[in-house]
Amino acid sequence: MTERVAAESYDLMAEFDTGEAVVAAARGVRERGYVALDAYSPLHVEGLAEALGFRSRIPVVTFLGGLFGGLGILTFQIWAQAIDWTLNVGGRHASAIPAFLVPTFELTILGAALGTFFAVLWRSHLPEPWHPVFEVPAFARASQDRFFLVVRADDPGFHPAETRALLVTLGALEVHDVPR
Amino acid sequence: MSAARDDLPRDDDARWVRGGHDMGSVTDLVAGAVAPARTRKSWLLMLLVTFAGVGVLFVSVLWLFSEYVGIWGIEIPVAWGIAIASFVWWIGIGHAGTLISAVLLLAKQPWRRSINRFAEAMTLFAVACAGLYPILHLGRPEHFYWLVPYPSTYGAWPQFGSPLVWDLFAISTYLTVSLLFWYLGLIPDLATMRDRATGLKAKVYGVFALGWRGDARHWARHQRGYLMLGGLATPLVVSVHTVVSFDFAVAQLPGWHMTMFPPYFVAGAIYSGFAMVLTLVIPARRWLRLTDVITDDHLDAAAKLMLASGLIVAYGYASEIFFGWYSGDPSELSLVHSHLAGHSAPLFWTVVTLNVGSAMFLWSRRVRRSVVPLFVLTLLINVGMWLERYLIVIGSLEHGFLPSTKGEYTATFWDWSTFLGTLAFFGFLMLLFVRFVPAVAMAELREMVPPRRALRPPPPPAGPEVTP
Numbered sequence: 001m002t003e004r005v006a007a008e009s010y011d012l013m014a015e016f017d018t019g020e021a022v023v024a025a026a027r028g029v030r031e032r033g034y035v036a037l038d039a040y041s042p043l044h045v046e047g048l049a050e051a052l053g054f055r056s057r058i059p060v061v062t063f064l065g066g067l068f069g070g071l072g073i074l075t076f077q078i079w080a081q082a083i084d085w086t087l088n089v090g091g092r093h094a095s096a097i098p099a100f101l102v103p104t105f106e107l108t109i110l111g112a113a114l115g116t117f118f119a120v121l122w123r124s125h126l127p128e129p130w131h132p133v134f135e136v137p138a139f140a141r142a143s144q145d146r147f148f149l150v151v152r153a154d155d156p157g158f159h160p161a162e163t164r165a166l167l168v169t170l171g172a173l174e175v176h177d178v179p180r
Numbered sequence: 181m182s183a184a185r186d187d188l189p190r191d192d193d194a195r196w197v198r199g200g201h202d203m204g205s206v207t208d209l210v211a212g213a214v215a216p217a218r219t220r221k222s223w224l225l226m227l228l229v230t231f232a233g234v235g236v237l238f239v240s241v242l243w244l245f246s247e248y249v250g251i252w253g254i255e256i257p258v259a260w261g262i263a264i265a266s267f268v269w270w271i272g273i274g275h276a277g278t279l280i281s282a283v284l285l286l287a288k289q290p291w292r293r294s295i296n297r298f299a300e301a302m303t304l305f306a307v308a309c310a311g312l313y314p315i316l317h318l319g320r321p322e323h324f325y326w327l328v329p330y331p332s333t334y335g336a337w338p339q340f341g342s343p344l345v346w347d348l349f350a351i352s353t354y355l356t357v358s359l360l361f362w363y364l365g366l367i368p369d370l371a372t373m374r375d376r377a378t379g380l381k382a383k384v385y386g387v388f389a390l391g392w393r394g395d396a397r398h399w400a401r402h403q404r405g406y407l408m409l410g411g412l413a414t415p416l417v418v419s420v421h422t423v424v425s426f427d428f429a430v431a432q433l434p435g436w437h438m439t440m441f442p443p444y445f446v447a448g449a450i451y452s453g454f455a456m457v458l459t460l461v462i463p464a465r466r467w468l469r470l471t472d473v474i475t476d477d478h479l480d481a482a483a484k485l486m487l488a489s490g491l492i493v494a495y496g497y498a499s500e501i502f503f504g505w506y507s508g509d510p511s512e513l514s515l516v517h518s519h520l521a522g523h524s525a526p527l528f529w530t531v532v533t534l535n536v537g538s539a540m541f542l543w544s545r546r547v548r549r550s551v552v553p554l555f556v557l558t559l560l561i562n563v564g565m566w567l568e569r570y571l572i573v574i575g576s577l578e579h580g581f582l583p584s585t586k587g588e589y590t591a592t593f594w595d596w597s598t599f600l601g602t603l604a605f606f607g608f609l610m611l612l613f614v615r616f617v618p619a620v621a622m623a624e625l626r627e628m629v630p631p632r633r634a635l636r637p638p639p640p641p642a643g644p645e646v647t648p
Binding site: 017018019026038039040041042043044045048049050052054055056058059062066076077080081084085087089096099100102103105106107109110112113114116117119120121123124126127128129130131133134139140141142143144145 | 202203204207329335336337339340341345346349350353356357360361363364368371372374375376386387390391392393394395396397398399400401402403404405408409412413415416419423426623624626627631632
């Protein structure tokens, strides 16, 4: 298999059967200078994304979404009820902030939630119905009980045979080729 | 987040799954219950029955749009009938789902993972049923969109100080956030369904799975996002029934105008919601053969929360009576008298017996862990909580300040057909849910079981760094 002419155009996908094993392997390949790495797991494995040098900034979006929603509707209510179309309710002040707090609270939550949800998808480039990894038959278990570490062929240190050997050393049960 | 989760002892997690499952078998178990190759007759029969009920709802709504709310038993002074009582009841039921999925997520309770998906689905469908009522009750339901602040040619805006507008914001936000929370948690499980299926089934699940492939970076964002949504849903769940209680508390009527209403309503919501979760989960776990992951321990834990919220409800009843008496207001006093020994006394004492009396049985560990008594109790509590809302809505409206504002209310055929119709609609949606959607969060269950049961391979050859 390593003799294949177009071998460089294939990513290598190592299969593991525990989360600990894939985290250890991810750390192992990172230590050897590989950077073009992906990992796949059927559940959230603590420390796996961190082992690939990744940190999520989703909470920032949550905060901004909430801020936008809350301030937006509060300003709008004041404008609508005190400036654009003044309503006299029993002689109360037109911009009666306490009365506006329920919509303000609700839209803070709504803005934050919509922002969070779409940021999770947007930043992950989902929906993305097809991806090269789906071409590996064994990958069907990535959503069930197997863990995978991919070293992409565009890594500067990638070498079909050596990288494969390294993955086997790091405990891969099997190493698959991923067509690019 | 990561550190705290790792700190949980594995044994504690594992005790919530029986039968020595591993990741593969737990996936087989849950996915096997979904979309089975052969449709079960019992499911089809129940689907047909509930579908007939959906037809009843459809006809009732159609008739309402033609004749307006006069077909219901409402009249001045009792302008809100069982439609509003049912609205409060349905919204309350939704609350347990959010509580299980969001509050217990933040509290890091491992047992939520077996029932959160199911309870969230219940929330969605209950809120959908609830949302119908205020719209139908508008008098001119076809103009419901006038509540939305959009730039209309009338140049007018909705009155933002009105509880009706608050309801619109609260319920639509609740429905949207519940849907997002539910769907975000569902995406990895839909991917599992996609990968296990072939042909058209795989394509349909594939579309809804959005191409999820379990990428570690995606998981990191997904888990952060999920936690954020949990954090947002927690204040939301408290706020929604608070806003619903404002519908009453903002009015001046005896028995409504109380600062205690928000917490009283929220506790009642959680109480009735847990009752409904158990009413649904007890038969469903057997029917779906999921007793390995929804164990008696889960029922026990849910029943304990039900007891706690039931006690707050009992406190609510006591303070309702106390504050009515303490106010010294003749109208309030006469309502208290009516509840304790007058016109509404039979209903009041039924409510107290069903809600407070039933909760008392939950002190017993034996009751909490035996399926049949627990199931019966949850049914009684469901009925009791519906009657409580009836008492709050109609009991107060029948009892105004002046002799001229005293009235009687009797629900008509269309009142009942609408309510029974929403019950059937709810059941119909739940049946579709258990048939086509993984009823238990598989990706989360995998966190509680070992990856491989018997055949654990020898540790990998010693690399430079194998310790996790």
